[in-house]
Amino acid sequence: MDTALLLEPFRVPYLTRALIELTILGVLCGTVGTFVALRRLEFVADALTHTVFPGVVIGFALRGATGILAGALIAAGVTACALTLLGRHRRTGDDTALAIVLTAMFSIGVLVVSRSHSYTADLETFLFGQVLYTSRAQITETAAVAVLCLAALAVLGREFVLRAFDPDAARAAGHRVGALDLALNLIVALTVVAAVRTVGTALILALLVIPAAIGRTLGRRPAHLALIGSVAAVLCGYLGLTISYTASVDHDLALPAAPTVVLTLVAVHLLALGACGAARLRPARFRSPR
Amino acid sequence: MTWFDTYTHRAYAEAVMVGLLAGVVGVQVVLRRLAFHAMATTHATFPGVVLASILGIDIYLGGTAFGVLFSIAVLALTRRPGRTASGAIGVVLAAGFALGAVLVAAGPASDRKLSAFLVGSIVTIDTHDLAVTAAVGTVILALLAVFGRELGFAAFDHDGMRAAGHPALALDLLLLLIVQAVVVVLTPAVGVMLTLALLVAPAATARLWTDSLRRTGVVAGLLGAGSAVTGLELSRHYDVAAGATIALVAAAGFVVSLLVSPRHGALGRLLDRRPGTATAPA
Amino acid sequence: MTEPAPDPIRFTDATMAYHRAPVLEGVDGRVRAGEAVALIGPNGGGKTTLIKAVLGLVPVIAGTVTVAGRRPAEARARVGYVPQAASLDPEFPVTARQVVMMGRLRLIGRWRRPGRQDRAAVDEALDRVGLADRAGARFGTLSGGQRQRVLLARALSPDPPILLLDEPFNGVDAVSQDALITALTRAKSTGTAVLVSTHDLAPVPCLCEQTCLVNRRQIAFGPTELALTPDLLRACYGGHVVDLDAGRLVVTRG
Numbered sequence: 001m002d003t004a005l006l007l008e009p010f011r012v013p014y015l016t017r018a019l020i021e022l023t024i025l026g027v028l029c030g031t032v033g034t035f036v037a038l039r040r041l042e043f044v045a046d047a048l049t050h051t052v053f054p055g056v057v058i059g060f061a062l063r064g065a066t067g068i069l070a071g072a073l074i075a076a077g078v079t080a081c082a083l084t085l086l087g088r089h090r091r092t093g094d095d096t097a098l099a100i101v102l103t104a105m106f107s108i109g110v111l112v113v114s115r116s117h118s119y120t121a122d123l124e125t126f127l128f129g130q131v132l133y134t135s136r137a138q139i140t141e142t143a144a145v146a147v148l149c150l151a152a153l154a155v156l157g158r159e160f161v162l163r164a165f166d167p168d169a170a171r172a173a174g175h176r177v178g179a180l181d182l183a184l185n186l187i188v189a190l191t192v193v194a195a196v197r198t199v200g201t202a203l204i205l206a207l208l209v210i211p212a213a214i215g216r217t218l219g220r221r222p223a224h225l226a227l228i229g230s231v232a233a234v235l236c237g238y239l240g241l242t243i244s245y246t247a248s249v250d251h252d253l254a255l256p257a258a259p260t261v262v263l264t265l266v267a268v269h270l271l272a273l274g275a276c277g278a279a280r281l282r283p284a285r286f287r288s289p290r
Numbered sequence: 291m292t293w294f295d296t297y298t299h300r301a302y303a304e305a306v307m308v309g310l311l312a313g314v315v316g317v318q319v320v321l322r323r324l325a326f327h328a329m330a331t332t333h334a335t336f337p338g339v340v341l342a343s344i345l346g347i348d349i350y351l352g353g354t355a356f357g358v359l360f361s362i363a364v365l366a367l368t369r370r371p372g373r374t375a376s377g378a379i380g381v382v383l384a385a386g387f388a389l390g391a392v393l394v395a396a397g398p399a400s401d402r403k404l405s406a407f408l409v410g411s412i413v414t415i416d417t418h419d420l421a422v423t424a425a426v427g428t429v430i431l432a433l434l435a436v437f438g439r440e441l442g443f444a445a446f447d448h449d450g451m452r453a454a455g456h457p458a459l460a461l462d463l464l465l466l467l468i469v470q471a472v473v474v475v476l477t478p479a480v481g482v483m484l485t486l487a488l489l490v491a492p493a494a495t496a497r498l499w500t501d502s503l504r505r506t507g508v509v510a511g512l513l514g515a516g517s518a519v520t521g522l523e524l525s526r527h528y529d530v531a532a533g534a535t536i537a538l539v540a541a542a543g544f545v546v547s548l549l550v551s552p553r554h555g556a557l558g559r560l561l562d563r564r565p566g567t568a569t570a571p572a
Numbered sequence: 573m574t575e576p577a578p579d580p581i582r583f584t585d586a587t588m589a590y591h592r593a594p595v596l597e598g599v600d601g602r603v604r605a606g607e608a609v610a611l612i613g614p615n616g617g618g619k620t621t622l623i624k625a626v627l628g629l630v631p632v633i634a635g636t637v638t639v640a641g642r643r644p645a646e647a648r649a650r651v652g653y654v655p656q657a658a659s660l661d662p663e664f665p666v667t668a669r670q671v672v673m674m675g676r677l678r679l680i681g682r683w684r685r686p687g688r689q690d691r692a693a694v695d696e697a698l699d700r701v702g703l704a705d706r707a708g709a710r711f712g713t714l715s716g717g718q719r720q721r722v723l724l725a726r727a728l729s730p731d732p733p734i735l736l737l738d739e740p741f742n743g744v745d746a747v748s749q750d751a752l753i754t755a756l757t758r759a760k761s762t763g764t765a766v767l768v769s770t771h772d773l774a775p776v777p778c779l780c781e782q783t784c785l786v787n788r789r790q791i792a793f794g795p796t797e798l799a800l801t802p803d804l805l806r807a808c809y810g811g812h813v814v815d816l817d818a819g820r821l822v823v824t825r826g
Contacts, residue, residue, distance in 0.1 A: 447655060
C-alpha cells in the first residue's frame, strides 16, 4: 500500500467522519473493555449488545433514525434491571439468566423487524451498523457519551479495580460493591449504545473484548492495559477502514467496513500473542534445565 | 407423496426434534454453566458454514471443522497465565462472527444469508436437514443415557468425580462435543438465537419445577418440544418470524415459572414465608 | 514368607507443586491401616495440596507419595474422598441417596443400573453417618453438617481402605461432628486408614493417632501427643501467638 492510499480516509469526507467516529469509539471501547476483562463481564457485554437491538429496532420504527438512540438507551436500562432481578434468584445461575434475557430481547427485535417488508436488508443494517453513513450529529453524540463514560471511569476506576481483584476487601474498605457493579454495567451499556449505530449490534463485543485482550498480552497494570487497548483499537479502526475502502474501490472486493476493522484487531492480537510468545521463548534457552 | 413433502409438516417435525434435543442437552449446559460457551460455539462455527456453502461442500462438515478449531483456540488462549476462560471465549466469539460476516459479503452471492444464520428459518427445512437432526439427536440421546450418571456426578462435584477415578478429561470433552454437535446441527437450520434459547430456557424452567435430575431432563425435553410447536403455531397465525417466536415462548415459560412455581417462584416464596417453614441454613 | 502389605499412604520427603512452584515441601511420614492422621496448618499452608497430591490431582515434583504401594493416580479406586460440603452447589437437583450412589458409580459401571446390593450399600453408608431417615431429602435442604455427613457416606459406600477428608468439621454443628467422629472411628476399627485436615483441634486427640503440621513445609509429623504442643503449633502458625485452651486452637495476631 503506498502512502497516497493511507491518506485516503482524510480526503474523502464521509471516510473522515467514519474515522473520527471510530477513533472516539476506539478510545472508549479500549478503556471500558479493560474493565470488562478485569471483571469478567464478557458475557454481560455480549448480552447487552443483543438486548439493545430491540430498542434500536423499535426506536427506528417509531421515530426513524432519531429514535434509535432513545430506544437503545431504554432497552439498555431494561436489561440492567432484568439482569439484576434475575441474578438474585438462587436457583438460576448468572449465565443462564443472561442467556435467557439475551435471546428473549433479541427475539423481540427480530419479531418487530420481521413485520416490515424489507426484512432481511433491515436486519443486516441493524446488525452490522453503517460506519460509512456517520453524520456530524452522531459524532457529537458519541463524543458526549465517551466523555461521560471516561470521566466516570477516571473517578471510579481505582474502586472498580479493587472490586474486581478482591470484592471482600472492597466491601471491608466501605465501598458499596452493588452500586459499583451497577455503575460499571451502566457504563458498558452506554458504550454499547454509543457504538450500535456505527458497528452494529453484532460487532460491538469485538471492540470491547479484543483490544482488552491485546492490552492483556502486552501490558501489566490496568492503566497500561487501557492505554494499549485504546491505541490498538484506534489504529485498527484506521487500518481496517483503509483496507475495506481500498478493497472495495480498487479491487472490487466488497469488504464491509466494521467486520474488516474487527478482523484487523484479530490479526493484531495474533501478532501480539506471537511476539509475546517469542519473547518468552528466548530467555528460556538460557535458563538451566530443571 | 409422503407426510414430509409439506413444508409445514417438515417444520413441525424439526421443531419437535430440536426442542426435545436442545431441552435435554440444555440441562447439562445449565448445570455446568456453559451458556456463554454455547453462544460462542454458535458464532465460531458460523464462518465454517459460510465457507462450506461458498466452496460447495456439506455445511455440517464446515461447521464441525470450525467447531473443533474453536475448541482448540479457546483452550490455547485459556492456557496463558492471566487469561480467563470468558475472555478467551469472548475473543474467539467476536473473531468468528466477523470472519463469517466478511466471508458472506466477499463471497459470491450465496443463498445462506447472514440473517438466516442468526435467526434461522425453520420453515424452509428440507428432508436432508430433518435426517441429520434425527440421526445426530438419536446418537446424542443414546450417549446421554449411557454417560448421564457420570456427567451428573461431574456437574455436582467435579473434584470428587476425578478423585473417584472417573475419566474426567474424557467426560468433559464428551460433553463439549455433545454441545458442539447440537450447535452444528441446529444452527444452520434454526439459527443462533433459537439454538441458544432452546438450550437454556427449557432447562432453566425445568429446574424451577423439580428437584430430581432425571425429571429435570424429561421436563426440559417436553418443554423444549412444547415451546417449539407452540411458537411455530403462533408465528404462522400472526405471520411473524418463527425462530424468534419460539425463543420468546420458551423465555415466557421461564418467566411464568419464575412467578408461579411452587417452591422457587416469587408467589411460592411469598406463601412460604409463613412462620415455622424456615428453610434449612445454607 | 509373605511381603508385609504396603502402608496405605506413605510420604518420602515429598514436595508438591502447582505450575512447578513448590507449595508444600519435605513431607515425610506414613498413614497406617486402622489409624487416623490429622492434618493441621494455616490457610494456604498446603493442607488441601497434600490431600490433592494423595489423590494424584497435584504433581509431586520431588520425593514420593505412594498410596497402597502405588502411584497416587493409579490408586484412586482405593481412596474415598470427602470434599468440603460448602464447595458444592446447594441448588443441585440430587437427593442424599443419589449423592451416596455416586460413590458406587465406578463399581456399577456404565451399562448396568444400580442393583439390590448397591442400594443396600448406600442405605448402610447413610445409616453409618446417622442419616438413614433423610435419604430422600434433597442435598441442598440438609444442614451444613448433614451435607458433610452425606459426603462421608458417599466416600464410605464403596468401602475403600483409605479415606481423605478436607476440613470436614468446618462450620459443623455438635451433633454432626459427633456423627462424623463415630463413623470415622468405626471405619478405623475395620482397618481403614484416615487422613483428615482440620482447623478445629478438639476432635484430634480422641480421633487421630498421629498429627501432621504443615505451613509451606512439614513442621512435624508424629504421634498426636508429641506433635500437638504449643511450641510446634506456634512454629506452624508463624508469628501468630497460639494458646491451647482446653483443646481449642486460638490464633491471635501478635
